[in-house]
Structure formats: C-alpha cells, structure tokens
Amino acid sequence: MMTIAWKELRSFLNSPIAYIFLIAFTAWMAGSYFVWGKVGQGVTFFSVGNTALDVYFSLVPQAFVLLVPAMAMRLWPDELKSGTVELLLTYPVRSWQVVCGKFLAGLALIAIGLCFTLPVPLVVSGYGEMDWGPVFGAYIASLLVGGAFLSIGLFMGALCSEQVTAFIVTAALCLLLVLMGDTLINLFIPRELHAFSNALSFSSRFTYLGRGVVDFADTFYFTSFTAVFLILNTTVLETRKGV
Amino acid sequence: MANARSRFWSNILGAVLTVVIAVLANFALGGVSLQLDLTEDQRYTLPDAARRVAARLEDTLTVTAYISEPLPSYLEFVPRALQTRLEEFAAASGGKFQFEFRAPENEPGLAAELEKQTPPIKPYPLADFVQGRQTTGSYYLWMVFRYGEQVASYHLLEMREALAREGEFLRLLPFQIAAKIVKVQNPGAQIGIVSEKKQPPPELAQQLGRDPSDGLAQLREVIGRHLPPPRDVQLKHGTQIPDDIDALIVYKPEGLGEAEVFELDQFLLKGRNVIVLLDNFSIFDVDRVQDWQRGLQTGNMNVRPLQHGLSEWLAHHGIVAGPGVVEDPAASAASVSMNMEVRQDPATQRMVLAPVERRKGLPGLLLLAERDRDRKSTGQFSDASPALAGLGRVCMPFATPLQIDESAIAKQGADADGKPRLKLETLVRTSADAFVRALDKDQLVIWTDGAVNAPDKSTWGSRPLVVQASGRPRSFFLGKKWGEDDRPPRKGPDGTTLPAMPGGPARLDEASAPGQLWVFADSDFCCDYTGLTTRNLSSQEAMAGISLMTAGLVNVLDGMMVGDDLVEIRRPNIKDRSVNTSEIEEVRGSILWWVLGFPSVLLIGFGVVWGIARRVATRISASE
Numbered sequence: 001m002m003t004i005a006w007k008e009l010r011s012f013l014n015s016p017i018a019y020i021f022l023i024a025f026t027a028w029m030a031g032s033y034f035v036w037g038k039v040g041q042g043v044t045f046f047s048v049g050n051t052a053l054d055v056y057f058s059l060v061p062q063a064f065v066l067l068v069p070a071m072a073m074r075l076w077p078d079e080l081k082s083g084t085v086e087l088l089l090t091y092p093v094r095s096w097q098v099v100c101g102k103f104l105a106g107l108a109l110i111a112i113g114l115c116f117t118l119p120v121p122l123v124v125s126g127y128g129e130m131d132w133g134p135v136f137g138a139y140i141a142s143l144l145v146g147g148a149f150l151s152i153g154l155f156m157g158a159l160c161s162e163q164v165t166a167f168i169v170t171a172a173l174c175l176l177l178v179l180m181g182d183t184l185i186n187l188f189i190p191r192e193l194h195a196f197s198n199a200l201s202f203s204s205r206f207t208y209l210g211r212g213v214v215d216f217a218d219t220f221y222f223t224s225f226t227a228v229f230l231i232l233n234t235t236v237l238e239t240r241k242g243v
Numbered sequence: 244m245a246n247a248r249s250r251f252w253s254n255i256l257g258a259v260l261t262v263v264i265a266v267l268a269n270f271a272l273g274g275v276s277l278q279l280d281l282t283e284d285q286r287y288t289l290p291d292a293a294r295r296v297a298a299r300l301e302d303t304l305t306v307t308a309y310i311s312e313p314l315p316s317y318l319e320f321v322p323r324a325l326q327t328r329l330e331e332f333a334a335a336s337g338g339k340f341q342f343e344f345r346a347p348e349n350e351p352g353l354a355a356e357l358e359k360q361t362p363p364i365k366p367y368p369l370a371d372f373v374q375g376r377q378t379t380g381s382y383y384l385w386m387v388f389r390y391g392e393q394v395a396s397y398h399l400l401e402m403r404e405a406l407a408r409e410g411e412f413l414r415l416l417p418f419q420i421a422a423k424i425v426k427v428q429n430p431g432a433q434i435g436i437v438s439e440k441k442q443p444p445p446e447l448a449q450q451l452g453r454d455p456s457d458g459l460a461q462l463r464e465v466i467g468r469h470l471p472p473p474r475d476v477q478l479k480h481g482t483q484i485p486d487d488i489d490a491l492i493v494y495k496p497e498g499l500g501e502a503e504v505f506e507l508d509q510f511l512l513k514g515r516n517v518i519v520l521l522d523n524f525s526i527f528d529v530d531r532v533q534d535w536q537r538g539l540q541t542g543n544m545n546v547r548p549l550q551h552g553l554s555e556w557l558a559h560h561g562i563v564a565g566p567g568v569v570e571d572p573a574a575s576a577a578s579v580s581m582n583m584e585v586r587q588d589p590a591t592q593r594m595v596l597a598p599v600e601r602r603k604g605l606p607g608l609l610l611l612a613e614r615d616r617d618r619k620s621t622g623q624f625s626d627a628s629p630a631l632a633g634l635g636r637v638c639m640p641f642a643t644p645l646q647i648d649e650s651a652i653a654k655q656g657a658d659a660d661g662k663p664r665l666k667l668e669t670l671v672r673t674s675a676d677a678f679v680r681a682l683d684k685d686q687l688v689i690w691t692d693g694a695v696n697a698p699d700k701s702t703w704g705s706r707p708l709v710v711q712a713s714g715r716p717r718s719f720f721l722g723k724k725w726g727e728d729d730r731p732p733r734k735g736p737d738g739t740t741l742p743a744m745p746g747g748p749a750r751l752d753e754a755s756a757p758g759q760l761w762v763f764a765d766s767d768f769c770c771d772y773t774g775l776t777t778r779n780l781s782s783q784e785a786m787a788g789i790s791l792m793t794a795g796l797v798n799v800l801d802g803m804m805v806g807d808d809l810v811e812i813r814r815p816n817i818k819d820r821s822v823n824t825s826e827i828e829e830v831r832g833s834i835l836w837w838v839l840g841f842p843s844v845l846l847i848g849f850g851v852v853w854g855i856a857r858r859v860a861t862r863i864s865a866s867e
Contacts, residue, residue, distance in 0.1 A: 014857060019850045023843050030838040046828060050821045116842040123837045128822035129614075133281030186316040187372035194319060199273075204320075211410050213287045216277035217269075224265045235258040239251055 004093070004101025008075070009108050018109060021071050025063055026116045032059050033120070051128035053121060057138035057210050061178045061202060064110075064142075064149050069170035071109060072153025075102045077163040095237040099230055103147075103154060110146035114139060133212035141209035144222035145202055149174045151229035158236040177202045276327060286414050289331040292811035296421040297332045300339035304390045304424060309357065309364055311382040312346040315371035320409045321384070321399070328416045332424075340424075347383050360387075360396075367400055386420075390427035397423055401468075418812045422469030425805045432804045434466060435476035435488040438495065441530035451772065456529050458770040459494060465797055470804055478503050481733035483744055490516040490803045495525065495766040499552035501731040508556060508719050509748075514756020516803045518796070519557070520766035521643045523566055524548045524682060526607075527772055544607075546687045559719040560712040561651030561667045562762050569642040569706045569764065570689065570697070571677035574609045603782075606689035609673060609708070610788050612636040623672050623705075629810050630798035631670045631709060635821075637795060638788025639671075640773065641687075642764040644679045645707045655716055664714050664754075671709040671795075678703045708764045709795070715754035761799055768792040 012018040033056040037044045043055050079088065088098060121135045153170040160166040179185050181201020186194050198204065205218040280288040306329060310322050322344065329342040347354045347366070357364035366381035384399040384406075397419060405411035438457035443450075466473050476484055476491060481502025484491060491510060496519065499507075511517050524546040531547075554564050613624045613635055626632045647667055655664040678698050680689060688696075697703075725731055726743075729750050733741040767773045768789050794813075801809040827834065 013850075013853055016850075019846060022846050026842045026846070027839060030842070034835055034838055045834070046824065046831065049824055052820060116846060119841055120838050123834055124822075127827050129820045131283045131820065133283055137281050183317045186319070188375045191313060191316075191373060194313075194316065198319065199269075207410075211287060212280065212282040214279040214281060216275050217273045220272050221269055224269060228261055228265045231261045232258050235254045235261075239254050 001093075001097040001101045001104070004098055005104035005108070008102050008105030012071075012105060012109050017071070017074065021067055021109070022113050022116060025067050025113045028063055029056065029059050029117055030120060045124065051124050051130045053124060053135060053138065054207075054210055056120060057135075057142065058207065060138070060142045061145050061206055064146055065171055065174045065178055067113075068106075068110065068146055068149040069153050069156075069167045069174060072106055072150055072157055072170060073163045073167040074157075075106065075154055076157030077161055077166055080158075080161045089237065089240075096230075096234045099154065099233045099237065103150060103230060106150040106154070107143070107147055110150065111143065114142055114146075131212070134210060135212075137212040137214060138210040140214060140219075141206045144209070144219065144226075145206055147226045148177075148202070148222050148229075151226040151233070155229045155233045155236070158233050179203075276330070287410075289328065289335065289417055290812045292808040293332070293417045293421045294335035296424050296808050296812075297336040297340050300336050300390075300424070300428070302339065302391055304336075304340050304388060304427065306340070306342040306420075307387045307389070308342065308344045309347055309383040309385040309387065310344055311348055311366065311380075311384070314382055314384075315369050315380070316373075317371075317407050318369075318382075318384075321406070321412070324409060324413050325386075325399075325416070328413065328420065331417075332420060357383075362396060364396065367398070386423070388423045388427050390424075393427035393430050395423045395426045418809070421812050422809060425809060426469050426471070429805055430471065431487065432470055433487050433489055434470060434473040434800060434804070435484065435491045436463070436473050437476050437478045437491060437493045439497070441528065443529050444532055446532050447529075451529060456771075457494065458529060458772050461771050462769045462793065462796070465793070466800060469809065470800070478506060480735060480741055481506055481731070481744070484510045488515065490518065490800060492800075493517060493519045493553075494769075495520060495522050495549070496551040496553055497525075497549045500734055502733045504553065504556045505720055505731050507553075509751055511716070511758045511760055512718055512751040512754045514754060514758045516759045516761075518761040518763065518799065519553060520763045520769070520796075521551060521553070521564055521645075522549055522641070522766045523551075523564075523568065523643050524641075524687065526641055526687070526767065527770070529772070544687045544689075546682070548682060556719050557762060558648060559651065560716060560760055561648045561665060562710050562712060562760075563646040563648050564762070565644040565646065565679065567644055567679040567681045568607065568687065568689070569609065569644050569673060569677055569708070570607070570680050571609050571611075571673040571706075572604075572697075573674045573676050574611055575604050575606065576610070605782065605785060607641045607687075608785055609639045609642055610636065610784065611639070611671060611673065611708070621674070623674065625668065625670050627668045628670050628711065628799070628802065629807050630802050631795045634791045634795050636784075636788050637671065637792040638768065638785050639708055639763075639765045639792055640767050640789070642673075642706070642708055645710060645762065645764050647707055647710065655714075658715050662714075665712060665716050666714050668711045668713070669707040669709070670711060671707075673706045673708060675705045676703055677706045679706075706764075710762045712760040712762075713757065715757050717753045718751060721752050759803060763796065769796055 033043075034045050037047075045056070048055060078084075089095065121130065121132075124130060125132075149170070152173050153166070156170045156173070157163075157166045160169065177200065181198045181204045186197060189197060205215075205221060208215055209218055278288070280286075308322075308325060308329070310325070313319070314321055326344070329340075333340045333342060345353065347357060354366075364383070364385050364387065366383050368379055369382050371378050371380055386397045386399070388395045388397070399406055402412065402415055402419070405415050436457075436459060438459060440455040440457045442455045443452065463473050473492070474485075474488070476488060478484065478493070478499070481500070484506050488510075491507075493507070507517060526544055526546050528547060551564075557564050611623050612621060613632070615621050624632045624634070631637075647669060649667070652663050652665045652667065658664050679702070680687075680696075680698070720731070723731075728743045730743065733743065735741050769792070773789060798810045798813070801807070
C-alpha cells in the first residue's frame with residue numbers, strides 16, 4: 001500500500017499539476033484573507049483587528065471544492081483510459097490496498113498544501129496574542145474535509161472514465177456538502193429538511209473543529225464518510241475485476 | 244458467468260450495507276458528548292469556577308428553558324448548545340442542578356400562565372426566512388431559575404448578536420448561567436450607591452432625558468444582571484448607612500463632612516466594603532450645558548472643581564489623594580477615525596470614501612495596556628487581584644493623582660494575631676513617565692502633545708490608579724470625643740447643626756471584621772455620558788478601554804460579594820487578542836511577502852530541486 005502511495009505521490013510531484021494545485025491553493029487562501037477579502041464579507045486581516053484566523057481557515061472548504069477534485073480526477077481515469085488498471089489489479093495486492101495507496105498519496109499532497117499555509121499563523125502570531133488551539137483544530141478539520149472530498153473524487157474517478165466528468169461530478173457533490181447546513185441556504189429550503197441538511201453539513205462541523213474543539217461526533221462523521229467512499233471505491237474495483 | 248453475477252450482487256449488497264451501517268453508527272454516536280477543547284484558555288469547556296458554583300448548591304435548583312419549537316433558522320443550534328451546557332452544570336452539581344425544556348406553543352395554557360409571572364415570560368418577535376420569504380414570528384427564548392423561594396429569569400436575547408453565533412453563544416453561556424445561580428443563592432447580597440442625581444437642563448433633554456440622573460443607569464443594569472439591583476444610599480448630613488448593605492460605591496464624592504466620613508469609617512470597620520470613585524473636578528455635570536465635546540478635542544476645558552472631603556480619611560488608610568490631574572504622555576495616544584478620505588479599496592480596486600485611522604493624542608485620557616507592542620508585560624497591572632489583571636487594556640479619563648503611603652501600615656500597627664492591620668495593593672498604575680498637571684482655577688488645560696508645559700521631569704513617576712486597602716484598620720476617629728452620642732455633629736446644607744440620629748449602634752474604634760477599601764482614581768469611566776463623549780472622539784480603542792474599566796469595577800464588586808468565581812469564568816472572555824491595526828498597516832508589504840510570496844517561491848524552488856533530483860536519479864540508473 002505504501003509503495004503505491006509513494007509511486008502516486010512521486011507521479012504527482014513529477015507533474016506540473018501538483019505545483020499548480022499547491023500554488024493556486026496558497027495564493028487563493030492568502031489573497032482572499034490578506035488582499036481582496038473573503039467573498040461576500042470583504043474581511044481582511046488588516047480590517048479584522050485580531051489574531052483569530054477563523055475567517056482565514058473558513059476559506060479551506062471553499063478552496064477544496066475545486067482543488068481536491070482537480071487533483072483527484074487524474075488518480076483513476078488515467079489508469080482506466082490507458083488500461084493500466086487491469087495490469088495493476090493483476091499484481092499481488094488487494095483492491096483496497098490500491099485504493100488506500102492512492103488515497104494516502106492524495107492526502108499527503110493535501111497535507112503538503114496545508115504546510116504551505118503555515119506562514120500565515122506564524123506571521124499573525126507576531127502581531128498579537130495567538131491562540132494555537134483553534135489553529136491546530138482548523139488543520140485537523142482541513143485534513144478531514146480534504147480526505148472526505150478526496151474519497152469522493154476517487155470514487156467518482158473509478159466510476160467515470162473521463163477526467164472532466166469525474167471532476168464536475170465530484171466538485172458538484174463537494175459544493176453541495178459545503179452549502180448544506182449553511183444558515184443562508186437553510187433560509188431557502190423547507191424547514192422539515194433543515195435537520196437532514198444540518199446532519200450532513202460539512203461547513204458547520206468544520207467551523208466547530210476550527211474553533212479548537214475536536215468533537216468525537218464530528219471526527220467520526222468525517223472519518224466514516226471517507227471510509228464509506230473508499231469502501232465504495234473498492235467495491236467498484238472488485239466489480240470491474242469480476243466483469 | 245453466474246459466479247461473476249453473484250459476485251457483482253454481493254459487492255452491491257456489501258456497498259449498501261456499508262452505507263447503512265455508517266448512517267446508523269453516525270446516528271447512534273452523534274449524541275455522544277466527547278470533546279477535546281484545544282483552546283488555550285479552555286473557553287468552550289465549562290470552566291472550573293462554573294463547576295465550583297454548581298457544586299456549591301445546597302438545595303435543588305431547577306432551570307426551565309422555555310424555548311420555542313421551531314426557532315428561526317439562524318437560531319436552530321440554540322437548544323442543542325444550551326442542553327450541552329446545562330448537562331455540564333448538572334453533572335458538576337451532583338444532582339442539585341436540574342433542568343427541563345418546554346415549548347409553550349406545544350402546551351395549551353402555558354403561554355397565559357407564563358405571562359402572569361413576575362417578570363412576565365413573553366415571546367419576542369423575530370424575523371425569519373422560510374423558503375426565501377421573509378416572515379416574522381414570536382419566539383420564546385427564556386431560562387427561569389428556581390431555587391427555593393428565589394426566582395430569576397434570563398432572556399437569551401440579552402446576548403444580542405452573540406446569540407446568533409454559536410461559538411460566541413457557547414462561550415458566554417457558562418457565565419450567564421453561573422451568574423443566575425449566584426443571584427438566586429445570594430438574595431441578600433446588597434450593593435449601595437452613593438451618588439447625586441441632577442436634573443438635566445431643557446437643552447440637553449434629548450440627549451440625557453428629562454428625569455434627574457446620576458449617569459449610572461448602565462452600571463446598575465450590569466450589576467443587576469447577576470446580583471440584586473443596587474440601592475441608592477443617602478450619606479448626606481451623616482445619615483447612617485443601612486446595615487443590609489454589603490458594599491458601597493461612593494460615586495464622585497463631593498463636599499463630604501466629618502459626619503459623613505464617620506459613617507463611611509464605621510461601615511468599613513464593620514467588615515463591609517467601600518469603593519470610592521474619586522475626582523478632583525467634574526468635567527461633566529448633568530445639570531449644566533457645557534461644550535465638553537470640543538473641550539475633549541482641544542484639551543481646554545471648563546471644569547468644576549470638587550472638594551471630596553475624603554483626603555484625610557484615605558490618607559489614614561495609606562492612600563494619598565493629591566490635587567490636579569494625572570497625565571501619562573505614553574498612554575494618551577489612541578487610534579482615532581479621522582475625516583473621510585478618498586482612497587483605493589484593495590478589495591475592488593475602486594476609489595472609495597473611507598475613514599482614516601490615525602494615532603492621535605487624546606488629552607486627559609489614559610490608555611493603559613497590560614502588554615506592550617512586543618507582547619511583553621508593561622507591569623502596570625498587578626496579578627494580586629483577578630478582578631483587574633487580564634482585562635488587557637483599560638482607559639481612565641482625567642485621573643486623580645494618588646500615592647501610596649507605606650508608613651500608614653506601621654501607624655495602624657498589628658492586630659491581635661500579630662498581623663499588620665492594613666495591607667495596601669496597587670492594582671493598576673501608569674507608566675513611569677506620568678506627571679501631575681495642576682488645575683488653573685476652574686480651567687483645565689491639557690495639551691494634545693503631553694510634553695508641552697509639563698512640570699519638571701524630577702516630579703515624574705508612576706502613579707497608582709486603582710488601589711486596594713484591606714484588613715482590620717483602626718478608626719480614623721480613634722481618640723476623638725464628641726458629645727452625648729460620641730459622634731461628629733450632623734450638619735445641614737446651610738451649616739446648621741442637625742439633631743443626633745436616635746439609637747445609633749455602638750461606635751467602633753477598630754474593625755470587627757476584615758473589610759476592603761478600593762479607590763479608583765476616576766469616576767467618569769462608568770458614567771453613561773462618558774460613553775457618549777468618547778463616541779464623539781471616534782476612538783474604538785478608547786471606548787473599549789472605558790467599558791473594560793467598568794468591567795473591572797464589576798469584577799471587583801463580584802469578588803467582594805460572591806468570591807472570585809464569576810470573575811474567573813468571565814476572564815477568558817476578555818482576553819485581549821487584538822492586533823494594532825496601525826502597526827500592521829506599516830508592515831503590510833512584509834506581511835504580504837511572508838504569506839503570499841514566500842510560500843510560492845518556496846514551492847517553485849522545491850519543484851526545481853525535485854526536477855533536478857529526478858533527472859540525476861534517471862541518469863544514474865541509466866548509466867548503471
């Protein structure tokens with residue numbers, strides 16, 4: 001599994017897409033908080049007046065909606081198109097190991113991306129009393145959300161042989177998960193659906209973790225969500241094997 | 244073929260089962276309340292002090308949360324968040340804290356019953372959006388605390404905007420609940436206020452109202468949230484302070500004579516608490532029209548000198564109050580919104596009209612911070628009392644010069660246990676570069692640039708602003724003898740001698756229990772009209788500092804009345820995590836480089852190094 005993960009990560013780092021992904025991610029995050037302000041709020045570090053980085057980290061799910069599907073879209077469709085997947089499945093490895101290997105490679109790239117956001121809390125802490133708890137919580141939340149999005153991307157990639165299709169479907173699903181449970185969105189849906197929408201919401205759970213409170217229910221939700229999609233991905237592979 | 248088909252269906256079944264198990268597991272574990280609070284001050288966990296408050300309950304306390312079902316969309320989190328906090332209190336109380344949720348809309352007759360209660364529990368109209376359409380509904384958002392005969396209610400809407408933000412709501416709730424527990428547990432705790440109410444002139448009726456006022460409405464309201472409402476106490480003409488008063492605020496004392504000082508002295512000797520908010524002059528009087536706004540802008544003010552009459556009594560307790568006003572040039576500059584200016588908006592790149600923030604010297608204001616620009620302690624806030632340390636920054640306008648006279652401790656001697664009768668503590672002080680500016684008749688001239696016309700540097704030094712004298716002092720009047728009732732004669736407004744108060748308690752020559760005397764070097768910070776004044780100065784920093792100083796006063800009162808638990812609960816909520824906006828503006832370019840340019844350069848560099856390493860590795864393997 002680790003061999004597959006290392007191979008995938010190397011292949012990521014060999015292609016310009018990883019660098020485009022990482023630079024776009026850090027530039028969009030820092031730009032949104034330090035230059036032009038969060039969309040719809042216009043809040044920047046220079047206007048917010050304190051060291052809390054909740055606004056900055058709240059940009060992570062939005063950034064991941066586009067960037068993680070873009071990264072995940074090449075994990076399976078490439079193999080499906082070129083037919084290397086059949087070759088891969090003949091190796092003495094189990095399908096779940098292949099899936100987990102690819103997942104770990106993607107997650108490592110997300111973690112690398114998050115590492116490049118570290119200058120932000122480090123710089124901000126130089127100008128005021130920083131509470132590192134919420135920062136740590138936000139990084140945990142970012143990894144969990146990134147992992148969940150990645151698992152959707154992997155699953156969709158295994159289903160669709162076209163990269164673009166996999167990207168669009170994954171991005172749409174991720175967007176839906178981010179928007180669900182949002183107070184503004186809840187204003188426009190029937191009241192009876194609020195409980196359902198809140199239960200599935202990524203945003204409210206991300207916000208909660210990002211406050212520095214690691215809640216068991218939230219962590220379990222993200223990990224079980226990721227696990228389900230990885231299992232579904234394995235099932236798709238197993239089914240392909242059978243066919 | 245059949246084998247492949249059966250494997251296909253078993254895979255599908257396995258996938259469906261996985262989803263079902265995951266949904267059920269989330270449903271079952273969703274209610275598990277297991278959290279790890281990573282915040283530095285544990286602000287999302289029930290504070291230990293709140294647990295202590297709950298654990299001290301001697302009888303059953305019942306909380307009934309009257310919460311509407313459903314609530315507006317933006318308040319949907321409230322019942323769950325409230326339940327979490329109430330459960331934590333219940334767990335800490337050992338079964339003495341019980342709670343229930345009731346939705347008046349679902350129980351016929353309950354709404355009418357609630358309306359008859361004192362105070363009435365009524366729904367409040369709130370706007371909501373249902374499927375994109377704006378609607379208005381009436382919602383219950385109340386908690387009622389019952390402890391024996393005592394009842395206290397709390398309307399969650401008192402939290403204002405914090406109610407709509409889950410994080411803020413969770414953070415503030417423990418204090419609100421603990422404060423109500425304390426309130427119903429201490430129905431006898433009584434604070435008195437000695438102040439003078441004056442009639443505003445008709446010209447100011449629109450700003451100040453039509454009723455006589457002392458400008459302490461907000462302070463009374465804040466205290467009344469968790470303690471019985473403060474009571475007005477009459478001290479004039481030597482009226483005896485009622486026995487049921489535990490702490491007395493003497494606000495802007497003026498013209499106190501021997502008989503009044505005697506009553507204060509006796510009150511303190513009974514082991515009670517006195518807070519004196521002292522001023523040498525009044526910059527603002529409710530009953531006269533004055534151009535105080537312009538005065539504060541220019542530094543040239545017409546003031547009314549005050550003779551408080553407490554100098555000797557305070558000196559007896561080691562606190563020397565001198566004439567004039569304290570200035571601290573290092574602490575008088577604040578960020579002020581100046582005139583509007585046309586400039587480019589970085590968000591839209593368009594030219595916009597926006598206020599400009601500048602650091603400006605505000606004459607007479609002392610803005611004191613616990614930490615300097617390098618985050619190092621300024622040493623101006625003492626940790627001796629939790630009431631004031633931790634406030635971050637406070638603002639005190641036109642402070643009275645105070646000094647500590649340590650020799651008073653020796654003069655007071657030791658008590659029966661051999662301990663000093665008096666203990667003196669300075670809780671807040673100016674920087675070492677403070678000086679005293681004298682009053683010129685009734686004209687106070689303070690320069691925007693503090694150094695102008697300042698007295699000789701040899702007189703400069705740090706000045707106490709909040710001082711506490713505690714212990715079991717001897718009476719200021721020890722050894723003095725008067726007539727029949729052995730009390731100083733009471734004088735009327737015209738100086739005539741009034742008859743002695745009948746049946747006064749036996750005179751005390753030394754303290755029968757330990758008491759506290761606090762002196763704040765200013766009275767204006769907690770006055771409602773000071774808020775109006777500083778709003779006109781357009782300085783958020785000054786306004787926040789003034790309200791934090793008031794918070795400090797309330798903390799001191801809480802500490803006196805119910806111990807330091809409430810102060811401790813509130814302390815994380817007031818930790819200063821602000822950044823100096825002017826400072827970060829100055830280094831904007833450097834900040835942008837580190838957060839935007841540096842990671843990109845680092846990434847590109849990493850890509851280049853990775854590429855070279857790959858090529859080298861490929862060549863080596865090819866040559867082998």
